[in-house]
Amino acid sequence: MLPKVSIGRHCGALSCSGMSCNSWHRSWAAPNEDVKMQKILVTGAAGQIGSELTMVLREKYGNENVIATGHKTKPDKTLLESGPFHFIDCTEINTVSEVVKKYKVGTVYHLGAILSAVAEENPQLAWNVNMIGLYNVLEVARKYKCRVFTPSSIGAFGPTTPLNKTPQDTIQRPNTMYGVTKVAGELLCDYYFRRFGVDTRGVRYPGLISYKTLPGGGTTDYAVEIYYEAIKQKKYTCYLKKGTYLDLMYMPDALKAAIDLMEAGAARLKHRNAFNVTAMSVAPENIAAEIKKIIPEFTMDFKIDPLRQAIADSWPNNMDDSAAREEWGWQPEYDLESMTKDMIEKLSQKLKTKIH
Numbered sequence: 584m585l586p587k588v589s590i591g592r593h594c595g596a597l598s599c600s601g602m603s604c605n606s607w608h609r610s611w612a613a614p615n616e617d618v619k620m621q622k623i624l625v626t627g628a629a630g631q632i633g634s635e636l637t638m639v640l641r642e643k644y645g646n647e648n649v650i651a652t653g654h655k656t657k658p659d660k661t662l663l664e665s666g667p668f669h670f671i672d673c674t675e676i677n678t679v680s681e682v683v684k685k686y687k688v689g690t691v692y693h694l695g696a697i698l699s700a701v702a703e704e705n706p707q708l709a710w711n712v713n714m715i716g717l718y719n720v721l722e723v724a725r726k727y728k729c730r731v732f733t734p735s736s737i738g739a740f741g742p743t744t745p746l747n748k749t750p751q752d753t754i755q756r757p758n759t760m761y762g763v764t765k766v767a768g769e770l771l772c773d774y775y776f777r778r779f780g781v782d783t784r785g786v787r788y789p790g791l792i793s794y795k796t797l798p799g800g801g802t803t804d805y806a807v808e809i810y811y812e813a814i815k816q817k818k819y820t821c822y823l824k825k826g827t828y829l830d831l832m833y834m835p836d837a838l839k840a841a842i843d844l845m846e847a848g849a850a851r852l853k854h855r856n857a858f859n860v861t862a863m864s865v866a867p868e869n870i871a872a873e874i875k876k877i878i879p880e881f882t883m884d885f886k887i888d889p890l891r892q893a894i895a896d897s898w899p900n901n902m903d904d905s906a907a908r909e910e911w912g913w914q915p916e917y918d919l920e921s922m923t924k925d926m927i928e929k930l931s932q933k934l935k936t937k938i939h
């Protein structure tokens with residue numbers, strides 16, 4: 584059963600007066616129990632967010648109700664053995680629609696994407712995966728009436744965006760291919776909502792820190808590497824300069840953001856794609872200082888990577904996430920201190936390394 588459809592709601596499209604709003608501009612009602620009963624598809628399930636989100640969704644909605652899909656990355660044993668897994672290629676629409684049809688999917692968490700540094704090295708690949716992949720998912724969602732969560736990023740901002748307290752609605756003129764695909768993706772998702780009634784939602788993730796799966800090819804990867812190296816070598820060479828402030832977030836908060844947003848009542852949402860969300864704004868030396876409190880011998884030096892430094896310099900120092908707080912109750916749990924404690928504890932167990 585699909586959720587009730589309301590027709591005639593003023594949709595915000597330029598051509599829509601509210602009075603004359605026709606069935607092009609329909610919107611799904613708030614998610615109800617029926618939505619929770621529908622199967623969930625996760626693309627990019629073997630990736631940094633996907634590998635953890637899939638397991639949390641399986642715990643919440645049942646293993647058989649969450650279909651994990653990946654492209655090239657081999658899924659780990661837990662992911663593979665805990666529920667359905669399929670290899671698909673989002674740039675090939677049939678591979679997406681076959682899984683959606685087979686399992687009668689109602690909600691898609693579309694996480695398959697190329698990150699910023701790799702995107703800058705291979706812009707054609709990034710366009711293909713990030714844009715064609717998203718377009719295909721949206722088309723399948725339109726046809727089979729699925730809801731879609733897809734992450735945007737701090738990368739959707741650029742050098743002319745206000746650097747501090749970056750507003751929810753502001754200038755978005757990124758100068759990277761990653762940023763171009765993220766802004767275009769936000770607009771495309773909004774378009775599918777207004778034009779076809781597809782219930783699309785998304786957040787602008789900051790750099791994400793996790794101990795389970797490594798990120799692959801992002802600008803904020805340093806903030807994960809630093810913990811691995813602190814435990815393994817007690818030293819780290821950072822590729823971003825001192826004073827490079829960026830928004831970061833610990834993975835449990837990132838998973839909570841995705842699930843809470845998808846469970847939020849539609850009536851409260853003034854925005855959809857995509858909400859600023861953040862948990863902390865930090866520079867490399869702030870993380871180093873926090874690590875030093877637990878591993879006093881830890882040292883950090885710098886060897887700047889011009890590509891990633893330029894990307895980081897074009898991104899905000901800190902975002903204003905008040906729209907997310909107001910519209911669906913966003914509230915992170917971890918700050919730099921609690922994240923660092925947890926990362927070091929969990930990672931030293933994982934790496935079987937005693938830190939003292």
Ligand code: AKB
Binds near residue numbers: 700789
């Ligand atoms: C990246 O660095 O590319 C990502 C992001 C902030 O979107 N972690």
